[in-house]
Amino acid sequence: MDLRYTDEELAFRDEVRAFFATALPPEIRRKCELGQRIGKDEMKRWVRILHERGWATPSWAPEWGGTGWDPVRQYIFKEELAMAPAPEPISFNMNMIGPTLIAFGSEAQKRHFLPRIARMEDWFCQGFSEPGAGSDLAALRTGAVLDGDHYVVNGQKLWTSTAHHADWCFLLVRTDPAAKKQQGITYLLMDMRSPGVSVRPIVTIDGHHETNEMFLDNVRIPVANRVGEENKGWDYAKYLLGHERSGIARVGVSKFRVRRARQLAAKVMQGGRPLIEDARFQERVAEIEIELKALEITQMRLISETARRPSDKPDPKSSILKVKGSQLQQAAAELLLEVAGLHALEFDPGFVGGRPDADDDADDWALTIAPNHYWARHVSIVGGSNEIQRNILAKTVLGL
Ligand SMILES: Cc1cc2nc3c(=O)[nH]c(=O)nc-3n(C[C@H](O)[C@H](O)[C@H](O)COP(=O)(O)OP(=O)(O)OC[C@H]3O[C@@H](n4cnc5c(N)ncnc54)[C@H](O)[C@@H]3O)c2cc1C
Structure with missing residues (x-):
């Protein structure tokens, strides 16, 4: 039984289904059918196919490349994607950092990063959790100290999925240790090639390497890579976690x-x-x-x-x-x-x-x-x- 979609929604569903039937490379479809993991190059290839069709970033604001679909169409698209079965474009890029920059990034950050995020020229990972800061994320201790036009960052992140593939990381750091814990947090964009970043694999119970520990040792991040205001990172992170x-x-x-x-x-x-x-x-x-x-x-x-x-x-x-x-x-x-x-x-x-x-x-x-x-x-x-x-x-x- 179908839920009661309108005729237009059903036509949209057929259009999406037909696109996946022809555009998804068969070897990628087969890996998805078998429940195999999609490699970095395969993910990029698939995202670029979607991007050419204008469908890589459905939930983004249209002026930044979104489709303008209503929530029902976005839902239909996701369901068809999963049932094709096709890889889901990585959430860190499409559902997390993209919408966060659209809402809170500077013009320069939006112009530089958004097209690169949408085409996966930059692969982002999420540096939020730490030992002792998971459910209670606001307890995070990785610290950043201002030094001229850079923040100097020291600490440890945990469970950083795909950090070993990533070009960039969106990172939460503590900039005001004296403030109430939600109020002293800042949101930074870190180049994963920066000196002082080291990534160590965590192989999970399935035998696969997806997630990591990440150590930050005097990593210098330009102030220009701060998202929004200093000490307001918690608000941006909450927006991100609630998005989508x-x-x-x-x-x-x-x-x-x-x-x-x-x-x-x-x-x-x-x-x-x-x-x-x-x-x-x-x-x-x-x-x-x-x-x-x-x-x-x-x-x-x-x-x-x-x-x-x-x-x-x-x-x-x-x-x-x-x-x-x-x-x-x-x-x-x-x-x-x-x-x-x-x-x-x-x-x-x-x-x-x-x-x-x-x-x-x-x-x-x-x-x-x-x-x-x-x-x-x-x-x-x-x-x-x-x-x-x-x-x-x-x-x-x-x-x-
Ligand atoms: C495979 C995997 C990938 C991940 N990828 C990322 C990533 O890319 N980036 C990132 O930043 N993080 C990532 N995470 C971290 C994830 O967000 C945390 O694991 C999650 O928030 C839980 O935190 P924790 O592991 O510290 O567990 P804890 O918060 O210590 O929780 C331990 C247990 O206690 C329970 N618990 C905790 N607090 C309460 C409470 N108040 N009431 C009732 N029960 C409670 C929890 O439900 C859980 O069962 C990943 C985790 C996994 C497992």
Whole structure:
């Protein structure tokens, strides 16, 4: 069943779907189907294809290259992207630093960085979290001291995803240690090639290197690379973290996983019959699909409320989307694990980033299933953990 899109929205959906069917390079699509990681060059190639079509930065203001789509069209685009399946352009560039610069950057920063961010000539990473400053981000201790027309930065960042690919980092630093903790924070743009920046890999439980520790030792950052005013960084960071809630539930990601589980379950034999015929398996699929439908309807309700009453602040009810969306992404990853069964025991982290030639009729399709199941654990931690989201819901929605 389709949600009640208008005829124009359905036509838009078909246009997006047709574009993905022809423009997405088949080897990249295959890697996405198999749940393999997309390399840096592949990501850049795909973003440039989107950029040529004018679709790399849908949520940006039109004067800076946005599409001007309403929230429903933005949602449709994201869902179609996930179900193609195509790589999602990196969020640090498209959803975080781009919109932040549009809102708070200087003219010079906008003119220099925005076109480079949109085409991924500059890859940004996010230097916010630190040891002891994750959920309680305002406790961050990395310090910056003004020295002429530079800040001198010392400290450590943690979990800095894709820092090993990045050209730049948007960084939160403490510039006023005496002020209340939210008030002494400044937002800087750091060239990753600056002397004193070192990046050390963290290999996660899936065997993959995505995230890092980052050490900053007397790194000099020009004052011209400060975003907005000194000591106002917390406000900009809050804006950034609240931006782009429309696709937060990632229904498309879960739908794609369920569709893939169904396809594979038609081939996998259990007790002499294809697994798809097993009543218990069918029940599990139905449970996830019903919850996904409920989540999609909730997402659409929030989108239409936001369209009726636009606001700069994210609706606290979007925490429901984050909690439920991450749980369903994890449930769908677990469903795939169930399909793979014993084959998933053949754990090959190398294959996750590897060749896109796995054969669905052989067992090598199963090599990514366990690593992706483990990787899916992080979705309930990042972007504000589910416990933090429940606190928000308790306070602001339930009034507890
Ligand atoms: C794979 C991965 C990639 C990441 N990438 C980046 C990145 O690129 N850039 C970046 O800056 N950060 C990144 N992060 C960091 C992420 O934002 C933090 O891990 C997250 O904010 C949680 O912080 P923490 O790890 O310090 O855990 P903590 O805040 O120490 O939390 C530990 C546990 O306690 C719970 N908890 C904490 N406070 C409360 C409370 N008040 N009430 C109830 N429960 C609470 C949490 O929910 C969690 O279960 C990444 C993390 C992961 C796992």
